[in-house]
Amino acid sequence: MASAIEIRDLTKSYGDVRALDGVDLDVPEGSFFGLLGPNGAGKTTFINILVGLVRKTGGEASVFGYDVEDDYREARDRIGLAPQEFNVDRFFPIREVLEHKAGYHGIPHDEAAERADEVLKRVGIYDKRDTRFDWLSGGMKRRFMLARALITDPDLLILDEPTAGVDVQLRHELWETIVDLNDSGTTILLTTHYIEEAERLCDEVAILDSGSVVEVASPEELMDRGTDDIVVQLRD
Numbered sequence: 001m002a003s004a005i006e007i008r009d010l011t012k013s014y015g016d017v018r019a020l021d022g023v024d025l026d027v028p029e030g031s032f033f034g035l036l037g038p039n040g041a042g043k044t045t046f047i048n049i050l051v052g053l054v055r056k057t058g059g060e061a062s063v064f065g066y067d068v069e070d071d072y073r074e075a076r077d078r079i080g081l082a083p084q085e086f087n088v089d090r091f092f093p094i095r096e097v098l099e100h101k102a103g104y105h106g107i108p109h110d111e112a113a114e115r116a117d118e119v120l121k122r123v124g125i126y127d128k129r130d131t132r133f134d135w136l137s138g139g140m141k142r143r144f145m146l147a148r149a150l151i152t153d154p155d156l157l158i159l160d161e162p163t164a165g166v167d168v169q170l171r172h173e174l175w176e177t178i179v180d181l182n183d184s185g186t187t188i189l190l191t192t193h194y195i196e197e198a199e200r201l202c203d204e205v206a207i208l209d210s211g212s213v214v215e216v217a218s219p220e221e222l223m224d225r226g227t228d229d230i231v232v233q234l235r236d
């Protein structure tokens with residue numbers, strides 16, 4: 001199967017800190033792929049390289065065959081990112097924020113408005129469209145981050161701890177939305193600290209530890225292989 005993400009010998013250093021140390025990884029198109037690892041393992045650095053926020057030190061990284069640095073625009077337009085932190089313009093109605101984002105990606109105004117409504121409905125916060133981000137509840141903010149990632153109708157959706165700090169009911173609702181997206185063909189790369197989340201959702205999981213991939217397996221295989229001790233560390 002073709003790869004949505006192809007990574008060869010990827011390294012990243014911040015001064016003396018080796019955040020990624022020779023990562024090789026293939027994420028198949030259409031898969032639901034988990035990236036697990038303790039704090040500081042390099043997950044966010046890995047994601048930031050994919051979306052062009054951080055420059056790699058060495059190696060190769062491509063998305064749907066496009067080099068993330070040399071073919072930045074082609075690669076970036078295929079990716080939707082829901083980052084961990086709420087890096088959102090807080091003072092505008094959320095519908096407007098989505099329209100701006102769509103405009104930034106070259107989507108014409110009329111279509112942008114339609115798309116904004118569509119993604120707000122998809123994540124269940126259409127009735128809040130005229131509310132500014134600051135005034136949403138924590139759970140709605142998480143839903144909004146997903147809506148924003150979907151505005152360009154991406155082929156690869158990257159979710160960095162999308163259910164961090166949300167209650168059980170909302171976590172299940174978000175899971176349902178994400179699984180529907182995967183069922184309709186979107187490749188998903190998910191980072192999480194919740195082992196249950198990886199077991200429930202992912203076809204395959206890579207464990208990143210101190211900047212290196214130490215395992216790639218299905219969640220069930222990981223359990224059978226006794227990778228439980230690594231996994232237990234992730235529960236922090």
Ligand code: ATP
Binds near residue numbers: 018019037042045046
């Ligand atoms: P977490 O689960 O806590 O978010 P992570 O797996 O996402 O962690 P990264 O944030 O990628 O890990 O960090 C990997 C390593 O790189 C850590 O040692 C971190 O301190 C370091 N690091 C990350 N960003 C920078 C930076 N801008 N400057 C210096 N060091 C950095």
